[in-house]
Amino acid sequence: MSVGTCIFPTMPEIQGIQLGTACAGIKQTVRDDLLVIALDEGGVCAGVFTRNAFCAAPIQVAKANLAHNPRWLLVNSGNANAGTGQQGLQDALATCAQLAAWVAGKPEQVLPFSTGVIGQPLPVAKLTDALPAAVANLATDHWQQAALAIMTTDTFAKGVTQTLNLDGQVIHFNGIAKGAGMIQPDMATLLAFIATDARISQGLLQQCLTEAVQQSFNRITVDGDTSTNDAVMVMASGCSSAPEITAGSKALELFSEALLSVCKQLAEWVVRDGEGATKLIRIGVEGALTDKEAVQVGKTVAHSPLVKTAFFASDPNWGRILAAVGRAGVENLVLEAVQIFLDDVCIVSNGGRAEDYTEEAGQRVMDRAEITVTIQLGRGTACQEVLTCDLSYDYVKINAEYRT
Amino acid sequence: MSVGTCIFPTMPEIQGIQLGTACAGIKQTVRDDLLVIALDEGGVCAGVFTRNAFCAAPIQVAKANLAHNPRWLLVNSGNANAGTGQQGLQDALATCAQLAAWVAGKPEQVLPFSTGVIGQPLPVAKLTDALPAAVANLATDHWQQAALAIMTTDTFAKGVTQTLNLDGQVIHFNGIAKGAGMIQPDMATLLAFIATDARISQGLLQQCLTEAVQQSFNRITVDGDTSTNDAVMVMASGCSSAPEITAGSKALELFSEALLSVCKQLAEWVVRDGEGATKLIRIGVEGALTDKEAVQVGKTVAHSPLVKTAFFASDPNWGRILAAVGRAGVENLVLEAVQIFLDDVCIVSNGGRAEDYTEEAGQRVMDRAEITVTIQLGRGTACQEVLTCDLSYDYVKINAEYRT
Numbered sequence: 001m002s003v004g005t006c007i008f009p010t011m012p013e014i015q016g017i018q019l020g021t022a023c024a025g026i027k028q029t030v031r032d033d034l035l036v037i038a039l040d041e042g043g044v045c046a047g048v049f050t051r052n053a054f055c056a057a058p059i060q061v062a063k064a065n066l067a068h069n070p071r072w073l074l075v076n077s078g079n080a081n082a083g084t085g086q087q088g089l090q091d092a093l094a095t096c097a098q099l100a101a102w103v104a105g106k107p108e109q110v111l112p113f114s115t116g117v118i119g120q121p122l123p124v125a126k127l128t129d130a131l132p133a134a135v136a137n138l139a140t141d142h143w144q145q146a147a148l149a150i151m152t153t154d155t156f157a158k159g160v161t162q163t164l165n166l167d168g169q170v171i172h173f174n175g176i177a178k179g180a181g182m183i184q185p186d187m188a189t190l191l192a193f194i195a196t197d198a199r200i201s202q203g204l205l206q207q208c209l210t211e212a213v214q215q216s217f218n219r220i221t222v223d224g225d226t227s228t229n230d231a232v233m234v235m236a237s238g239c240s241s242a243p244e245i246t247a248g249s250k251a252l253e254l255f256s257e258a259l260l261s262v263c264k265q266l267a268e269w270v271v272r273d274g275e276g277a278t279k280l281i282r283i284g285v286e287g288a289l290t291d292k293e294a295v296q297v298g299k300t301v302a303h304s305p306l307v308k309t310a311f312f313a314s315d316p317n318w319g320r321i322l323a324a325v326g327r328a329g330v331e332n333l334v335l336e337a338v339q340i341f342l343d344d345v346c347i348v349s350n351g352g353r354a355e356d357y358t359e360e361a362g363q364r365v366m367d368r369a370e371i372t373v374t375i376q377l378g379r380g381t382a383c384q385e386v387l388t389c390d391l392s393y394d395y396v397k398i399n400a401e402y403r404t
Numbered sequence: 405m406s407v408g409t410c411i412f413p414t415m416p417e418i419q420g421i422q423l424g425t426a427c428a429g430i431k432q433t434v435r436d437d438l439l440v441i442a443l444d445e446g447g448v449c450a451g452v453f454t455r456n457a458f459c460a461a462p463i464q465v466a467k468a469n470l471a472h473n474p475r476w477l478l479v480n481s482g483n484a485n486a487g488t489g490q491q492g493l494q495d496a497l498a499t500c501a502q503l504a505a506w507v508a509g510k511p512e513q514v515l516p517f518s519t520g521v522i523g524q525p526l527p528v529a530k531l532t533d534a535l536p537a538a539v540a541n542l543a544t545d546h547w548q549q550a551a552l553a554i555m556t557t558d559t560f561a562k563g564v565t566q567t568l569n570l571d572g573q574v575i576h577f578n579g580i581a582k583g584a585g586m587i588q589p590d591m592a593t594l595l596a597f598i599a600t601d602a603r604i605s606q607g608l609l610q611q612c613l614t615e616a617v618q619q620s621f622n623r624i625t626v627d628g629d630t631s632t633n634d635a636v637m638v639m640a641s642g643c644s645s646a647p648e649i650t651a652g653s654k655a656l657e658l659f660s661e662a663l664l665s666v667c668k669q670l671a672e673w674v675v676r677d678g679e680g681a682t683k684l685i686r687i688g689v690e691g692a693l694t695d696k697e698a699v700q701v702g703k704t705v706a707h708s709p710l711v712k713t714a715f716f717a718s719d720p721n722w723g724r725i726l727a728a729v730g731r732a733g734v735e736n737l738v739l740e741a742v743q744i745f746l747d748d749v750c751i752v753s754n755g756g757r758a759e760d761y762t763e764e765a766g767q768r769v770m771d772r773a774e775i776t777v778t779i780q781l782g783r784g785t786a787c788q789e790v791l792t793c794d795l796s797y798d799y800v801k802i803n804a805e806y807r808t
Contacts, residue, residue, distance in 0.1 A: 052731045053739065082727070085755045085757070118726065119722060228730060305799070305803070309800050309803035310803070312804050326632060327456045335458060351489045352523075353487060353488065393797050393800050395800075397797070399717075400714070
């Protein structure tokens with residue numbers, strides 16, 4: 001199931017960035033599961049990574065190598081190389097060295113990424129055997145193949161493309177992402193790769209990405225489980241004829257907005273493809289004292305299994321939303337000031353059911369596939385949005401049978 | 405489903421405490437759904453209540469009335485009288501006044517408790533119509549009927565009985581509880597009623613209960629949802645011929661231990677009857693810096709939908725436990741010091757899969773209906789246990805169809 005399907009967009013080439021895929025047969029042999037992304041000399045790369053303490057081996061290597069002007073990204077699906085200890089680290093380094101040998105680069109210029117089952121040794125030989133094919137396959141127009149190669153429980157390939165006009169010159173953005181379960185990014189997320197031909201320094205690019213991720217990938221949750229392998233990478237090739245984007249400029253503002261828009265779209269596709277999802281739920285929290293408080297309330301509601309199963313059942317059992325808000329840990333919450341809406345229907349006001357609420361009005365909203373819950377806390381001006389999906393039989397099925 | 409069934413124990417009478425039930429027909433008319441508990445003059449009563457900000461109307465009234473030497477508890481199932489605003493408060497007070505009239509007591513000596521659907525008006529007339537029958541039914545030997553009357557989605561009545569010998573004299577404890585969903589008690593819980601004939605002051609009784617709940621009901625979770633209506637009450641009639649339990653005495657220590665034992669047993673029955681539960685999971689966290697940290701790690705694992713579905717599937721997908729520990733927010737966790745066990749099988753050591761771990765050994769443990777996960781953090785001496793159950797299709801079914 002998914003809430004809508006991403007019709008994979010026609011993506012322009014991003015000059016200076018090539019993608020090549022191959023089938024390494026890590027968990028299946030039907031489709032490609034190995035991706036190499038090559039960034040031409042002179043391009044820059046920024047990234048944010050999972051905060052999970054059991055950070056996977058490839059993420060540890062990618063974090064360290066980010067300082068060495070990375071030129072290649074090596075991505076596999078089907079095995080996360082997480083919880084694999086020292087051996088996992090050696091395996092990740094070995095694959096980087098192999099790729100470096102094939103492309104005549106340095107091992108520390110390769111960033112490795114893996115997703116899939118946790119705790120199983122990375123089948124290094126399968127990966128390295130498939131590397132020559134992936135390298136031979138490198139081309140600027142392989143975006144859809146790349147998006148397919150990084151999928152695990154995803155039901156569709158996720159891609160977003162966008163342009164930005166700067167002084168009559170065009171800057172392009174392409175982004176792909178994977179992720180459907182173990183999704184509650186925390187300062188980072190799942191796997192997403194964004195490419196642009198903008199000219200921008202690594203420092204500014206990192207700053208833009210960190211801010212964009214905070215407002216996009218870090219505002220979604222499928223099941224509250226933060227992965228060991230989350231990463232969002234952005235590569236800027238500098239091949240656009242638009243002027244360089246510099247600190248403090250109007251261009252930087254526009255670039256940041258465009259990057260945020262790409263991140264938000266990709267993040268929303270991840271939720272729409274949430275494991276077993278039948279509904280997309282936007283939880284807007286308004287009138288909070290701080291952004292942190294708003295996110296805390298939003299995530300508490302978004303993680304409540306009772307709220308999520310009610311949405312699955314299209315049951316306007318709004319008391320569960322009220323109960324989740326009540327346990328979100330907001331100090332000195334004045335119940336009488338709280339208002340809760342399902343789309344435009346007010347369900348809670350004055351500390352209880354809204355006077356003019358009717359079960360019919362609630363049912364009408366709950367029958368929709370996309371629903372906005374608005375929670376007005378009435379104590380400040382901060383507002384934040386959290387995106388999630390419902391909890392269905394299929395979520396249990398997918399995760400009970402994941403390894404079979 | 406449940407993990408084992410409570411064979412309701414033969415409960416002794418507790419002198420000075422009577423129970424009477426009746427069918428008010430609030431949500432169904434097959435079994436009794438109304439309970440009155442009467443405590444003779446001279447007995448004392450202590451309680452702990454939910455910390456959910458949207459604390460239900462009856463809980464607000466019970467908290468206020470606890471200071472007025474309560475003599476009667478009035479409990480209904482099928483309607484929570486939560487999220488009902490001012491009207492809910494008036495309704496709760498009205499039922500207290502009605503019961504007071506029937507027993508010739510004061511309204512403020514009645515403590516009301518409700519569980520069931522949130523957000524629907526309490527059907528006051530149904531309750532008050534059934535009150536005379538419940539009062540007429542008052543007797544010291546109606547414990548099992550009482551346990552049945554307070555059930556909602558519970559699949560069996562939960563009761564525990566225990567004795568304590570003090571100077572050759574016996575003190576009795578009887579306890580009943582209800583609860584299967586919306587279970588993550590926070591300083592309080594679900595509904596549990598414990599009675600003893602001990603002679604003890606209200607202050608000491610309250611202190612013993614607060615400590616006992618912290619180590620029992622506050623260490624269980626079914627779905628992470630803290631209810632609006634949680635309460636644990638203990639009544640002491642003072643009818644035992646054992647000496648009075650006084651501050652600083654050895655008797656107080658023994659009494660506290662016995663009360664904790666009753667609370668732990670009742671709490672465990674609630675988890676065993678967790679909605680859709682097929683497995684009981686004990687999560688022991690050892691080697692933590694603080695108790696708080698130990699509970700935090702235990703609850704993060706206990707709340708992970710991925711961990712819970714793996715248990716449901718009997719799948720030794722231990723990487724999910726490792727990932728949950730990693731995202732539990734423990735600062736400066738040294739991965740190499742962490743060890744994780746499934747019963748006696750070591751699954752994680754040295755930052756990855758334990759060297760001698762085999763899938764067969766993991767599978768052998770996962771096939772069991774009761775499993776202990778031991779997480780050794782290797783950074784301190786604090787240890788705590790959290791109890792939970794798995795996440796099954798039936799959890800989704802029960803909560804998707806709860807109101808139909």
